[in-house]
Amino acid sequence: MNQEKSREAFNRAAKVIPGGVNSPVRAFKSVGINPVVIDYAKGTTITDIDGNQYIDFVSSWGPLILGHANESILEAIRETAVKGTSFGAPTILETEMAELIVQMVPSVDKVRMVNSGTEATMSVLRLARGYTKKDLVIKFTGNYHGHADSFLIKAGSGAITLGLPDSPGVTKATAKDTLLADYNELDSVELLLKKHQGEVAAIIVEPVAGNMGVVPPEKGFLEGLRKLADNYGALLIFDEVITGFRLAKGGAQEYYGVHPDLTTLGKIIGGGLPVGAYGGKAEIMDLLAPDGPVYQAGTLSGNPLAMAAGLAMLKALNETPGFYEALESKAARLENGLRENLEKTATPGVVNRVGSLLTLFFTQKEQVTSYDEAMASDTEKFANYFRHSLENGIYLAPSQFEAMFVSYAHTDEDIDKCIAASLEAMQKI
Numbered sequence: 422m423n424q425e426k427s428r429e430a431f432n433r434a435a436k437v438i439p440g441g442v443n444s445p446v447r448a449f450k451s452v453g454i455n456p457v458v459i460d461y462a463k464g465t466t467i468t469d470i471d472g473n474q475y476i477d478f479v480s481s482w483g484p485l486i487l488g489h490a491n492e493s494i495l496e497a498i499r500e501t502a503v504k505g506t507s508f509g510a511p512t513i514l515e516t517e518m519a520e521l522i523v524q525m526v527p528s529v530d531k532v533r534m535v536n537s538g539t540e541a542t543m544s545v546l547r548l549a550r551g552y553t554k555k556d557l558v559i560k561f562t563g564n565y566h567g568h569a570d571s572f573l574i575k576a577g578s579g580a581i582t583l584g585l586p587d588s589p590g591v592t593k594a595t596a597k598d599t600l601l602a603d604y605n606e607l608d609s610v611e612l613l614l615k616k617h618q619g620e621v622a623a624i625i626v627e628p629v630a631g632n633m634g635v636v637p638p639e640k641g642f643l644e645g646l647r648k649l650a651d652n653y654g655a656l657l658i659f660d661e662v663i664t665g666f667r668l669a670k671g672g673a674q675e676y677y678g679v680h681p682d683l684t685t686l687g688k689i690i691g692g693g694l695p696v697g698a699y700g701g702k703a704e705i706m707d708l709l710a711p712d713g714p715v716y717q718a719g720t721l722s723g724n725p726l727a728m729a730a731g732l733a734m735l736k737a738l739n740e741t742p743g744f745y746e747a748l749e750s751k752a753a754r755l756e757n758g759l760r761e762n763l764e765k766t767a768t769p770g771v772v773n774r775v776g777s778l779l780t781l782f783f784t785q786k787e788q789v790t791s792y793d794e795a796m797a798s799d800t801e802k803f804a805n806y807f808r809h810s811l812e813n814g815i816y817l818a819p820s821q822f823e824a825m826f827v828s829y830a831h832t833d834e835d836i837d838k839c840i841a842a843s844l845e846a847m848q849k850i
């Protein structure tokens with residue numbers, strides 16, 4: 422595959438953009454090659470600037486659940502754009518969007534729009550602290566909540582002690598307010614709540630971990646978090662930036678039947694434009710300015726183009742009969758195919774899937790249910806697999822610790838091509 426133009430374009434970018442990219446993982450560093458530079462995309466096919474085509478399983482890291490350049494979304498953007506692209510004043514579109522979110526997401530009575538998932542989680546934490554008048558937050562090692570300081574904290578071995586900054590630039594003062602627990606380990610959460618009784622504002626969790634590869638919540642984990650939060654007077658926050666509108670109309674909280682106090686949304690909600698949102702119980706949301714004292718604002722928040730695109734997206738999900746059933750069967754087909762490939766080639770591995778989120782871990786482990794098990798994966802093998810897949814026209818996220826995002830636009834043929842390419846790749850690695 423000739424990727425000469427991509428190479429040149431990336432080298433040119435690297436002179437003026439740090440690392441050549443505006444978000445780090447796009448640089449393909451962990452898979453040891455240069456990224457391909459995209460020209461255009463339609464449906465499930467993306468075309469790079471050398472004219473190579475790939476079947477896309479990244480879906481812009483989640484947002485494009487209807488595939489690329491979906492007609493109804495494009496039409497909504499076109500219609501809205503000619504009326505002006507930003508007013509910094511209320512529009513009906515924002516209310517329609519909020520009404521639809523409140524209707525779809527079970528625990529959300531009121532919602533505030535922002536411009537990214539990062540902004541949503543950063544703002545929701547301030548609100549949780551303002552409401553509870555407590556400072557500490559519990560997050561899970563390996564969960565990702567965007568790049569705000571409070572969340573850029575993972576664990577070393579001391580997950581139950583106070584966090585250390587993971588990135589230079591995060592101050593010790595900030596890091597000490599973030600406590601780390603182990604995903605799928607309720608005991609680790611209770612230990613922290615006991616030790617810091619009366620000080621924990623919130624527990625924030627990805628209801629399905631999607632940023633250490635897909636790791637589903639074990640039976641009783643989310644229910645247990647709900648109980649612990651109630652018992653210790655902390656709020657429960659579901660970060661549904663990935664799972665929202667993906668696992669069900671009402672996200673993971675509908676899928677698992679566990680309702681958080683506050684929810685963050687992003688990715689799908691913008692229909693491919695930059696949008697995030699956070700919402701929850703009216704009693705808590707009413708603390709936001711201008712009704713309450715907790716300040717949060719945004720010049721371009723609720724931007725009409727973004728609202729039009731998001732609204733078109735959510736309407737399609739809401740109104741297409743059998744949408745989530747279809748998505749489930751496409752993803753199950755992929756899961757089964759990948760499992761069979763592992764068997765056929767005697768490759769050690771685990772396939773984790775929840776709905777249309779899926780990760781193939783190259784690992785000797787029997788299962789991947791925790792951060793440590795995820796981290797035991799063979800990233801070298803993944804990098805090889807990734808490069809062969811790309812050569813075979815399959816575009817995957819360039820990391821072992823990300824999800825494959827199946828979209829409604831993926832046909833059985835797309836999926837079968839992916840399975841065939843995967844088999845070939847597995848035979849070579």
Ligand SMILES: *Cc1c(COP(=O)(O)O)cnc(C)c1O
Nearest residue numbers: 537538539565566567660662663
């Ligand atoms: C992507 C992601 C975020 C951050 O969203 P951005 O729009 O990239 O800022 C937050 N939480 C989760 C669970 C995510 O997957």
